[in-house]
Structure formats: structure tokens, C-alpha cells
Amino acid sequence: MAEKEFRRGDHVSWASHSGRAHGVVQEKLTERTRVRGHTVNASPQAPQYRIRNDDSGRDVAHHPEVLRRERE
Template sequence: MIMANSGKALKKGDRVTWRSHGQDVEGRVVHRITERVEAAGRTVDASPEEPQFKVKSDRTGREAVHRAEALHRRP
């Protein structure tokens, strides 16, 4: 089970925050990535053991990919 820094498993639709360029960004989990793919403009080297998560910013609509440790669940 992959946990965010809050200690709870992440899933599609979860509201999260992450740091980007020195700012907190709020958004939602779009997709759990478990294989090597192109996403958010880069190659993501994920696996079932070490998945990454595509997230979408609420403010800008831009997408990014982060490991679970970088994401914090929002209330």
C-alpha cells in the first residue's frame, strides 16, 4: 500500500498538496503510474513497487508527476 505523507493510501481523486518552485500547490491525483511511461513532459520510471502519481493543479490545470512521499493529503 502506497502512503502519502499523511500515512493514508493515495487513490484517484484524492485532494493533495505538493511543493513546486518554492510554493505549495493544491490539486488532485489523476492517475497512479506503475510502469515506465512518458507523462507530464518527461519519462517516468515507475514500477508496482515504487509507483508515482500524476497530479493536476487546481489553479493552473497543469499536470505533474510525483512520488507518494512528495504528496500531502488535503482535508
């Protein structure tokens, strides 16, 4: 399966414990980093995306396969 590609500003959603969460892509992560105190093991071969949650305003990181592109 081909990797889903997203760009800064894309509106996306993902499954959360309380239903679907929504946010805006901030950047593609391609190296190990920390987001809100959590280690994100991203790499060029396994990137993740930093997303700003619409409800909380906090940043989260997710693998592309769990994200769904939404309309603006």
C-alpha cells in the first residue's frame, strides 16, 4: 500500500477514544523527535505527521495510515 501524503495546512481526522478528532497538519516528521513529552520514532522510511488538534489546540503525532483527509 502506498503511503498517504499530506502537506502543511491539510485538514485531517483520526479515530480517538471519544470518536473522530480533527486537526490541521503542521509538518511531516522524518526523524526521531518529541511531541508534547512523547517520543516520536519517525524516520524517512516511516514518517509521521505533527497535527494541531482543532478542539484542544495541542499538537499530536500520527502515522499517515490512521489519518483521513477532510474538507476545509
